[in-house]
Amino acid sequence: MNLNSLTIDAARSAVQDRKVTATTLAEEFYTEIQKDDPRIGAYLILSKDRALEQAGRMDQLVSRGEKLPPLGGVPIGIKDVLTTRGVRTTAGSKILGNYIPPCDCTAVSRLEAAGAVFLGKTNCDEFAMGSSNENSAWHPVRNPRDPSRVPGGSSGGSAAAVAADMAVVALGSDTGGSIRQPASFCGVVGLMPTYGRVSRYGLVAFASSLDHIGPITKTVKDAAIVLRTIAGHDSMDSTSADLPVPDYVAELEKPVQGLKIGVAKEYLGEGLDREVRYAVEAAIQKLESLGCKIVEISLPHTKYAIPTYYIVATAEASSNLARFDGVRYGYRARDARTLSEMYRRTRDEGFGAEVKRRIMLGTYALSAGYYDAYYLKAQKVRTLIARDFEEAFSKVDAIVTPTCPTAAFKLGEKAENPLAMYLADIYTVTADLAGIPGISIPCGQTRENLPIGLQILGRHFDEATVLRVAHAYEQAVAPSA
Amino acid sequence: MKVTAKDVSYVADLANLELSDEERQRMVRDLNSILDYVDLLNELDTSSVQAMAQVSDRYGVDRSDQRSDRFAYAIREDIKEGLRKSLPHDVALQNAPESDGTFFKVPKVIDR
Numbered sequence: 001m002n003l004n005s006l007t008i009d010a011a012r013s014a015v016q017d018r019k020v021t022a023t024t025l026a027e028e029f030y031t032e033i034q035k036d037d038p039r040i041g042a043y044l045i046l047s048k049d050r051a052l053e054q055a056g057r058m059d060q061l062v063s064r065g066e067k068l069p070p071l072g073g074v075p076i077g078i079k080d081v082l083t084t085r086g087v088r089t090t091a092g093s094k095i096l097g098n099y100i101p102p103c104d105c106t107a108v109s110r111l112e113a114a115g116a117v118f119l120g121k122t123n124c125d126e127f128a129m130g131s132s133n134e135n136s137a138w139h140p141v142r143n144p145r146d147p148s149r150v151p152g153g154s155s156g157g158s159a160a161a162v163a164a165d166m167a168v169v170a171l172g173s174d175t176g177g178s179i180r181q182p183a184s185f186c187g188v189v190g191l192m193p194t195y196g197r198v199s200r201y202g203l204v205a206f207a208s209s210l211d212h213i214g215p216i217t218k219t220v221k222d223a224a225i226v227l228r229t230i231a232g233h234d235s236m237d238s239t240s241a242d243l244p245v246p247d248y249v250a251e252l253e254k255p256v257q258g259l260k261i262g263v264a265k266e267y268l269g270e271g272l273d274r275e276v277r278y279a280v281e282a283a284i285q286k287l288e289s290l291g292c293k294i295v296e297i298s299l300p301h302t303k304y305a306i307p308t309y310y311i312v313a314t315a316e317a318s319s320n321l322a323r324f325d326g327v328r329y330g331y332r333a334r335d336a337r338t339l340s341e342m343y344r345r346t347r348d349e350g351f352g353a354e355v356k357r358r359i360m361l362g363t364y365a366l367s368a369g370y371y372d373a374y375y376l377k378a379q380k381v382r383t384l385i386a387r388d389f390e391e392a393f394s395k396v397d398a399i400v401t402p403t404c405p406t407a408a409f410k411l412g413e414k415a416e417n418p419l420a421m422y423l424a425d426i427y428t429v430t431a432d433l434a435g436i437p438g439i440s441i442p443c444g445q446t447r448e449n450l451p452i453g454l455q456i457l458g459r460h461f462d463e464a465t466v467l468r469v470a471h472a473y474e475q476a477v478a479p480s481a
Numbered sequence: 482m483k484v485t486a487k488d489v490s491y492v493a494d495l496a497n498l499e500l501s502d503e504e505r506q507r508m509v510r511d512l513n514s515i516l517d518y519v520d521l522l523n524e525l526d527t528s529s530v531q532a533m534a535q536v537s538d539r540y541g542v543d544r545s546d547q548r549s550d551r552f553a554y555a556i557r558e559d560i561k562e563g564l565r566k567s568l569p570h571d572v573a574l575q576n577a578p579e580s581d582g583t584f585f586k587v588p589k590v591i592d593r
Contacts, residue, residue, distance in 0.1 A: 209535050310515060331578070347498050377527060378522065383530050
């Protein structure tokens with residue numbers, strides 16, 4: 001079977017119509033992984049037993065003449081920050097190198113209940129902290145489009161796996177852009193839902209007021225199918241919203257004529273690569289030609305988003321990562337004489353450089369004497385950033401921006417300069433801070449054939465409009481259209 | 482310079498990190514470079530702005546009458562019976578670096 005551009009519906013129908021068994025399809029993906037992944041590095045752990053067991057269940061349904069569930073037989077990858085019962089979950093960190101979770105993340109169990117075949121755990125930056133996937137404690141990921149370049153991060157393994165046909169779809173997590181930025185760098189679709197739309201039960205926590213789970217896919221429709229499956233209230237996550245889940249797939253076909261699309265000058269200014277700007281401007285024109293009304297808007301506090309984010313996120317991380325102490329699970333330093341020495345050496349040996357840097361920054365920002373100047377200040381500026389969006393969404397239905405200021409950069413290019421790396425998230429962190437949904441979809445490529453991403457942002461819980469605009473654009477630029 | 486080597490020692494202590502001499506030097510450099518950038522926030526007068534700790538702080542209120550931004554959180558009911566069982570003892574201990582089968586074992590807590 002040709003795995004290239006295989007979508008959820010195509011894979012499911014092929015299994016349903018007995019063109020291929022779910023078992024054979026899974027095996028074909030494992031063959032592809034065996035062939036290509038030594039070059040890419042997208043996967044950390046394969047869960048073949050579990051995948052073949054699930055594929056066997058789907059094949060039985062078909063042989064009994066039953067209808068497959070919405071993701072029946074569809075091979076998926078899961079970012080390694082999501083817990084999977086009985087399958088090692090490391091969060092890209094040595095400190096969780098041998099951790100075997102006793103339970104499944106809700107998003108994973110919902111996908112499996114819908115028939116998905118879970119191939120394995122995808123590589124990521126350690127504890128999802130990074131924009132290049134170079135912070136994985138195990139190995140970096142290479143961009144399938146150009147192996148000298150990064151796939152983005154932190155969900156770099158998920159984006160690379162989908163881009164290189166090593167999974168039909170994958171789950172990622174987004175705290176400052178970690179779904180949308182790698183999707184943009186790898187030329188695939190990445191959706192961050194509204195804060196609270198998808199349960200985070202089973203997500204290894206980084207920054208709890210900013211963490212989101214969402215899909216990375218080849219098409220907007222696939223993102224809608226996955227979101228429909230994983231969204232909705234979960235009593236295991238008290239931040240999960242108890243709101244009805246719309247049929248995102250049916251909503252895709254609604255017309256976009258007359259929708260008001262905001263374009264903010266703050267996202268098209270200094271620091272934006274020229275080729276990215278042209279591609280995004282062309283995409284805006286395309287949306288206009290589809291009948292959308294383009295409205296100039298202003299999000300005046302955009303330039304404060306990176307400093308705000310790096311204080312809020314690191315403060316929360318320093319607290320969340322306090323649990324890794326070598327007592328109950330994970331790595332423990334050997335031969336420590338006292339408990340306190342054991343804590344320190346375990347954390348020193350278990351965490352990588354970027355994670356330590358963020359724990360230190362966050363601890364500093366929360367420490368006596370600095371709390372007001374840094375943490376409280378950042379929380380107040382966060383309010384201003386959220387208000388910018390409230391104001392904008394009183395005038396427009398969606399906002400389009402570039403996903404990233406540049407296309408994928410080279411491995412090692414920003415590795416020595418944390419601040420330069422942080423600035424790669426400049427257009428994505430704002431949505432995390434405000435809690436609004438956003439998607440990145442491909443909108444052309446540079447002269448060096450590197451993908452460029454278009455970001456579409458929407459109102460809280462209005463993923464339907466975000467997906468609808470993305471789908472309309474995708475259909476309008478599709479080669480067959 | 483905002484952050485000195487002494488500050489790094491103090492904060493590492495709070496965070497239960499040891500850090501090598503080399504790591505400490507690099508930390509002084511990196512934290513100063515990041516915090517210099519964070520100073521940008523001081524351009525803004527935030528004296529009358531409320532802090533936002535959670536998205537739900539702003540959207541937890543039912544504003545369905547105002548058309549937008551409704552963020553209704555689930556309020557969990559008290560469950561008197563049929564509570565979800567916690568992890569069985571052996572499962573809770575299965576990832577422990579060291580255990581005696583009943584408890585997690587750790588090195589001496591107080592060094593005399």
